Amino acid sequence: MQRRQFFSGAASAVAAAAVSPVAMAALPEPVIQTSADTAAPLAPPNGRPYQPVVTLNGWTLPWRMNAGVKEFHLVAEAVVREVAPGFFVNMWGYNGQSPGPTIEVVEGDRVRIFVTNRLPEATTVHWHGQRLPNGMDGVGGLNQPHIPPGKTFVYEFEARRPGTFMYHPHSDEMVQMAMGMMGLWITHPKGRHPQIAEVARDYAFLLSAYAVEPGAMTPRVAEMTDFNIWTFNSRAFPAITPLVAGLGERVRIRVGNLTMTNHPIHIHGHEFEVTGTDGGPVPRSARWPEVTTDVAVGQMRQIELIADEPGDWAFHCHKSHHTMGAMGHDVPTMIGVDHKGLVGKIQKIVPDYMLMGERGMGDMGAMQMPLPDNTFPMMTGKGPFGNIEMGGMFTTFKVRKGLAAQDYRDPGWYAQPPGTAANEWQGAPLDAQAPRQTLPGTAPGAPSVHKPATGSGHANH
């Protein structure tokens, strides 16, 4: 699906909203995105040149030049985000999507951003990580009045330093962020920068999490910890676009965290360096190799690597339940529980009952059982060798030889060279029985365990 629509192009996916230009007077007409697919990078039509980023399952906001000032128009509004095919969530976002469009500028650009509030309550925009005049920082009540519903405010400042930034509300912040209000801000360096490498591909996304009751559509905004939808740019695996790279290319990935917990972002098959934070580029002397970087709450990490290992590599948050779709968090463990003689009886009372969890939860990936409407399954995603058993903050990093520079299409599953995949042992089977799950010393034939120099059992505790 993404492969098919990846290059549907900015022209068709980005539609002008039906707002009368007269009514908006001198405001730039807002541009609204109707698709949750990854849009092609937006090459700058004017202004200083730069190498654009690819926003995973997102897009870059077009601007207009007005007397040397880059003018953007953000519209804060209620949106319905397709978090995965068939799974829609009522969110608040900007210009038709959550997260909002990526704003890309160049160091030294004068930027004017019109913010129209079409939410039912006041909002503001805080330009997270930017150096700017105090009155432009966007904290409602502190730096400016809150923007009432229906009103348009203007922010104007110079993008002073290059780096990866975010924007999000600072007015009823908890609710508005729980509803998905956020976006990326990339300030590209003006010309060559000693600490910032030229890269072939530059990916960017935000981490966000939602609490959506199975069968519901609107996140529970009062939730603090028990989220069940874990996303890259409000998309969940297997609906997240894969990151592709040509063999040997330098790739930059920018990750920002606007959830309420930290995320150890982990890549397989490669090591990377953290080359930047929202504080700016990391000095080369301070970088060290990593395969996982923890992105704390409210932080941005910019990692770079050389894509020198061909294949389909997992790229995910290492908190294992963050790679799960919606699941019950207080379901008892059923592993190892004997169900003999009970399943048929339960089916007599609940005809559609199926046994689950007796061997673990891996079966869930294969089961196709009806779920409540509009519910994202716990684990899904098919790979070339079967179910990937993931859902959430997971995608793939696909390294291929001979990709064209502007080719971001999903190249399909990697064809491993013969003899390079793990496979079943063809020799003689293990002689002994598999060890049994049992108490120490109680397995037949197992040596009994002696504690040295202690008395009997718990008497000494």
Place this chain on the structure above:
Amino acid sequence: MKRLSTRLSALAAALLLAGCASVSPDGLRSDVAQQLQGRLPDEAALPATDAQAQQLAQTQINAWLQQPVDADTAVRIALLNNPGLQVQLAQLGVADAQRVQAITLPNPSLSLGWFRNGHEREVERKLSFGLVDLLTLPWRSRWQGWQMEQATLEAAQQTLLLAADTRRAWLNAVAAEQALAANTRMHDAAALGGELARRMAVVGNFSKLEQARELAQQQQAAAQLARASLAAEQAREQLAQRMGLWGQQLTFTLPQALPPLPKAASDLRSGDDAEATALRERLDLGALRRNLEVSTDRQGWAALGAVFGDIGLTYSRNTSTERDSGHQERTRGWELDVPLPLFDWGSAASSMARHQVQANAAQLRESAIRARSEARSSWRAYRTAWDLAHQQQTEVLPLAQLVQEETIYRYNGMFISVWQLLAQARSTTQAVLTATEAQRDFWLAETDLQLALSGTSPPPAGASARAARNPAAPAAPQNEPQGH
């Protein structure tokens, strides 16, 4: 002379009338059956008096008992087989015989006297009988006839009450069996939860606390099942008792479900004509109307009877024989023995009769008002019972079903555990149980309405429903009588 002969012929007619009065061969059962026409299920019959018909009835009852017994069949069996009804019908026969006895003319008395003195021998022959008895015979005959009519109406009402009781007992018994089935399912679900919890604890996945909570559910369901089982047996006993069954006959079976509800409100009996129907059809009002007529009629002869209660008419034929000469003299003549109304002019008696008429008229009015009110309130109870049952069927049950399905989906997605699934199954079953109770209450209200419109007063409002309250419900007291 002519006048005398007219009198005599009137007397003869009365004698004839009295002489013709005879005992009804079936103890008035056919009269009762006639009163009940259209008020009982088709082919419902009263027990016959002759042995051969009784034998046939037993064969028929045994044939009926081979099939699941539906409500109408239960009523048919009860009418044929309930000994209490047979007692009442037999007493009706006794009363009929008493009536015939009462309007048979008293035998005339013959007195013979034989007297002798010095010169005479006298023989007296007197044939006498009470004249008033004869004069009032037409009235009394009517009175007794009406009395019988009233007794017949009374027996018909008792029959209708038995039919209604049987119908209620049947509804309660079927509903109780449905409740038992539902409780069995609830218990099965709890028992499964308990067993699974036990196995969870064995492999270390459940703490003692978690296991104990599930086991407690199982125990609670087991207690509820025992109560439901007892309630079903008791309800069945009530029905068996109404149908007069014992021994082998107790193995009868019942349908698995109550009759379906009328689908639409338009299928229900309209309440517009309820009062008029009750006034027209009710047997108790008919009986009271008769009573009033009779007492009005009786007023006519009450005073006469009181004043001339013992007019005696005597015919004498005396023979005196002179002992010496053997000469005989015969004296023939009539003697009339009339009490003198010096003190009692019959005013007390006629006043009593007049007041009796007033009392009866007032009683009729009171009953008519009650009947109207009962018709209204029974119809209202019937209509509300339908609304409630219909709501259960068309709204509550589908909702429970939806919740059940959605719960399965949540189990499928591993959002909830199998224990939550089983708990939901229990509560879905509880919803089925509540809907069954509402369905039963509708049919009980329908039975009350039928009785209130065409028979007699139903039991106090809600009594049947109260008595039928599900005894399996933990809070319900266990000592309430079942049925009526």
